[in-house]
Amino acid sequence: MRGVSVPVHAYAQSASSILSSPSSEEGVRLIHEMKKETRAFNRVVLRLRAQAEADAEQSAAIRRKRSIGSQAQRQNHGPPLSWSAGAAQGQGSKHRSASRQSSRAPSPTSSVWSQAQGSQAHLPLGTTSGGFRSPLFRLRRAPLLRVFVPSPEGDWLSDAGVLECETELRKAGILPLLRVGDVIWDTALGDEGNVGRLVWDGRYLIDLDYTFSQIGDIPSSLPALAFPPSYFHRVIRVAGDRNPIAHFDIRFWGEEIIANLQLLQDRVRTETPQGAYHTVVRWVHRSSFTIFPPPGGTPMIILPNKERRAVDPGWRGTVVVEAEGTNEGLADLHARCRGVFQRRAGDVAPPPGERERMVWRVLRERSRPGEIWIRAVSFKERLTP
Template identity: 35%
Template sequence: MLERFLGSQGYRRFARRATTSGKAGGYLPSENDITLDLRDLSAFRAALRVSPDEYAHLARAYTHDPARFSPASLRLARATTRAWNRVVLRLRLQSVLPSSAFAPPAFPELAQSSAALVYKPGRAASLRVWVPTRSGESWMADGEVIECEREVWRSSGAWAQLRRGDVVANVAIPAFGNVGTLVFDGKFLRDLSFEFDVVGHLPAWLNMLGFSPSHFHNIVVASSSNPVFYLSLAPYVAAVRESLSLCKDRVSVSSPQGNYLVSRYVYRAALHLLAGQIIGDAAGAGGAGPGGIEVVHPDWAGQIVVEAEGTTEAATLLLARVRPTLSLSLSSRCSLALD
């Protein structure tokens, strides 16, 4: 039944464990793994029909007069978001298991549309909570953020499945940019930063070297085609200092009279990243390495060139920003290129 209605989302049944020649086959779920049931299926299918605007409308009605708010609407808002979380995390679990862990598809004809998938392998898990704010405000108080954590915990088994970098959106807040969006840091849910982008961007404590560059694509939105994120290059300070040099460059400049090649001087430093290289010591915090240690994601493997304007001030700023964190933003005077 579950595969019949969730197969279009990529859901697969686990293979049954069987004993052959003394060896066990299939996959044995742990006590923390999420096991879906028909209640989850019913609530999730309802969640697909509830838009973010409708969640926000329910929150406004609840804030206006909680005593007269329909109990059925309250159950709908909470049950659909909790089921959404359980399905998303169950699908994420599938993406890290071998194909031998699953039974053959019962409905192979079910087509999957990537635009309609609630979870895409290699991307951040996008969870939902419904926590109305005081007076219907768009900014959450500390107590409301804690309530968001409790609501994720109430999605039976969801909290134990969270990983560093998972995104939780409070759909009770009207959608605008990243307002109401929280990121899991390995222990708690934390706000995004709004320093370089009015709609919000990933915070400085989240080192993007541990994730694919597309990990948050269409999950954390940006006001331009150049999203802001942070790279911690602290392990490569020596490489940056040793390779930093003043170079002459030629760039194309457009004007009403035509295109011109203009010479300029820039400071450049190069460093080499290896996939799986340890970049943090936060064991157990949800990193991709053994024990949760942060390591370089394979998509970042290769040479990185860090560039700054050809002035002493810009070079000094570059060295200062490499430790502890390099910010990539539209307002940054430093640029970065990948080879």
């Protein structure tokens, strides 16, 4: 299949050959061939996305019908026998084990009996009952599209190079199919870190944000709540074992965060400059808020192209918020929650200076479905002034 069978390293090798002799007949033929490969690849990926979403929608409709049928059966015959009082007494150890597990926050991927009351049963996010699998696209993940634009300036694309990348998307015929958050990779620049990766904001290709990372993070203009929590996982890479940067506006839940705020001791594992690891006890300010499904009063998210989008279902549940256990950390958290009486805070685009108060790290090692942990990123972590 055109574009799919070409190994990734072949693009960078071809770009190096083209830049060494740009005016040769072989170079012209090679650049034309590589561009045709990437255009074909993009059409395949977007076709797979459409197929995966259609399969997921069909599976959701089937689950809704089954859920309605099971609810009608429960109304006529009551709960299953295993949930009755007699069965619970006969299985004391299993009942106690289940009660211990129920102390955790409910997962959005739980069973029909725990989540289907008045709603539909859920399958794990990112999969479908039909078993859609593809190495080129995964449901609820950003697609990694390709362009081939050799850059004489090195690993950094010039403005003209970015415009040429947009032209390649237009020539491939996929520009109307792009969505906010789609990632485009200039394969001619190689596969080191996030080199050559750009993000579509609904109107233009924009560069990554290098304020807190040397290899780049999600641009600050893309609010994290508008996308699934793992939307950019392994598409936009992170340095080492660091947690990814995300941008949140938490003012809408400010009252709940302030009401649940606590000062706690926490144990963290830190690495020394010599490479050794130590467990350190530190103080943290910790709170939480809950994101309810619509119509629960959650705000609408405004994207760079003025599109209004609801909070993604992957964020529904509890969000645990952490900040430094110092007076400065407490003041910063209060500043992030200010304007709590403005009930439609999520509908208002933040001023440019306010974006610094919306930078967080998603703590992957502590997060799970239904409970996402985030930590406030302070000004001291900036790499650029």
